[in-house]
Amino acid sequence: IIFTERLSRKELIPNGVRFQSGVRMSREIYRFSKLGKNLLSELIGVPGSVGGMIYQNASCFGREIAECFLRARVYDYAKQKIYIFSREQMAFGYRDSALKHQPLVLLDADFRFLSDVFEPMNIIRDVTKRRKKHAPEGPSLGSVFLKHEGISIGYLLDMLSQKGRRFGSIMVSMCHAGVLVNAGRGTQKEFKEAISALSNLIYSHYGFYPKENLR
Numbered sequence: 001i002i003f004t005e006r007l008s009r010k011e012l013i014p015n016g017v018r019f020q021s022g023v024r025m026s027r028e029i030y031r032f033s034k035l036g037k038n039l040l041s042e043l044i045g046v047p048g049s050v051g052g053m054i055y056q057n058a059s060c061f062g063r064e065i066a067e068c069f070l071r072a073r074v075y076d077y078a079k080q081k082i083y084i085f086s087r088e089q090m091a092f093g094y095r096d097s098a099l100k101h102q103p104l105v106l107l108d109a110d111f112r113f114l115s116d117v118f119e120p121m122n123i124i125r126d127v128t129k130r131r132k133k134h135a136p137e138g139p140s141l142g143s144v145f146l147k148h149e150g151i152s153i154g155y156l157l158d159m160l161s162q163k164g165r166r167f168g169s170i171m172v173s174m175c176h177a178g179v180l181v182n183a184g185r186g187t188q189k190e191f192k193e194a195i196s197a198l199s200n201l202i203y204s205h206y207g208f209y210p211k212e213n214l215r
Contacts, residue, residue, distance in 0.1 A: 002077075002105055004051055009108070016070060016112040021051030021105075025058075025065075033120035037113045040068050041123035045131050047142075051106045055099045056213075057092045061127060066092035070110040078103040095146055095213060136173040139182045144195055145210040153210045154178025156202060167194035 007020035010028070017039070019028065026046055029039045042061040046053070054072065058065045069092070072085045091098040099106060117123060145153035157163075157177035165172045169184030170191055180194055195212065203209050 004049065004105070007051075007107065013110055016068075016110055018108055018110050019050045020108045021049060021054075023050045024048075025050050025053045030124065032113070033124050036118075036120065038115070038117045038120040038123075039111055039113060040065065041117065041120040042127055044124045044127050050109055054090070054106055054109055055097055056095050057097050059095070061130075064092070066090070068111045068114055070112050072109040073107040074099070074104040075107055076102070076104055082107070134175050136175055136179045136181045140173065140179050141191070143176070143178045143213055144180055144198075145178055146213045148208060148210055152178060153202065156206060157198060160201060160205060162198065162201070167197065170194045172198070 004020075005022045007022035009020045010023060011018050017028070017032070019025070025039075025048065026044055029041060029044050032039050033041050033044075040063050042063040043053075043058060043065065046058050046060055048058065052058070053065045054069065066087065069087055069090065071087070072090065073082060074085050075082050085098065089098065091101075098104065143154065147153065154177040157172065162172045163174050163177050166183070167180075168190040169182060169186035170193075171181045171183040172194075173179040173181045180191060182191075199209050
């Protein structure tokens with residue numbers, strides 16, 4: 001297990017900022033937005049460290065972390081060497097990056113401030129309102145499934161009237177059918193059983209198994 005939480009150094013670079021992988025990205029998005037600097041304000045409230053955000057190319061409200069990414073320092077634990085990865089080398093895709101497919105650990109990354117928004121705090125206020133309106137009813141793992149060919153699995157499950165369905169202490173959220181809420185003392189086993197049952201349901205109605213978004 002490689003523990004990166006204490007890799008928390010931050011420093012300014014020309015028209016941007018450098019974060020080590022343990023930095024909490026949402027906090028920095030808010031901090032710089034108050035200064036009028038936009039680091040993808042749409043991602044405010046998305047949990048996770050810089051390393052985790054880059055690992056899965058975190059996205060929300062039509063924006064993704066790759067948009068402000070410049071370069072990263074990564075450690076190849078197979079070759080025991082440090083490399084500099086460009087945006088192209090990071091091979092970002094939908095909830096995907098090179099970190100998922102190579103023996104790499106992110107050490108730090110550079111981000112550029114975006115110039116397409118001049119009032120990033122307005123975006124944060126709007127996104128926060130929308131999140132509160134659609135927030136799940138209790139503790140959850142977030143969205144369980146990846147989109148399939150641009151279609152939300154939560155939408156498909158909603159069409160199959162799955163909101164509110166229970167699997168022991170695990171419940172399909174009434175706000176978003178792609179989210180499983182721990183409505184009691186839910187266990188990992190119950191989460192897995194719920195995911196399996198919903199996957200089979202999607203397959204029986206639509207002919208494909210949805211990919212999980214839990215890596």
